[in-house]
Amino acid sequence: SQTIHQWPATLVQPVGSPLSLECTVEGTSNPNLYWYRQAAGRGLQLLFYSVGIGQISSEVPQNLSASRPQDRQFILSSKKLLLSDSGFYLCAWSVVQANSPLHFGNGTRLTVT
């Protein structure tokens, strides 16, 4: 069966520090991969999605970036965090077939202080 791992579960970082969140998927090949952010009391904002190694599409311009160095690995990064980057970050995967449901990781709670 397929599983998705996301870490760390919680993270507290000072303003201006770098960020690296990692997500890996097991049990499937060539998945579509996604990063979402959920701010407190708000819905989900799609940040990045990837349909293959090295292929990243950005939905919202900001100081975050994403990379996909391997088929089932998706990394969210920042060189310098802002206070507004605080939130709940969710990684998800889906099969390539159109309109397939997403399968989410357990999320990372990021607090920028």
Next chain:
Amino acid sequence: GDSVTQMEGPVTLSEEAFLTINCTYTATGYPSLFWYVQYPGEGLQLLLKATKADDKGSNKGFEATYRKETTSFHLEKGSVQVSDSAVYFCALSDQGMRFGAGTRLTVKP
């Protein structure tokens, strides 16, 4: 572009009450529609889905019918339990997955 609008919460119900969470959508194509549930401190889980007009998705006592004429996909459950307390998200998938803002449900014993 495609979008989803769902009723604002929070919603507070007593155990065994009837639940309806409204969801309407705007789409240029023929999207699939989904309801996801998020329990405290966790990621989202797929609750149910419908892929075409008049389809009914159901799971764990929850139901939603894809209504093309009213562009709606309302979530219903006949008798809620305390364990149903969570945030519920309506979503559509056409060119990517778009989520509503979420509705927090609290069920009191």
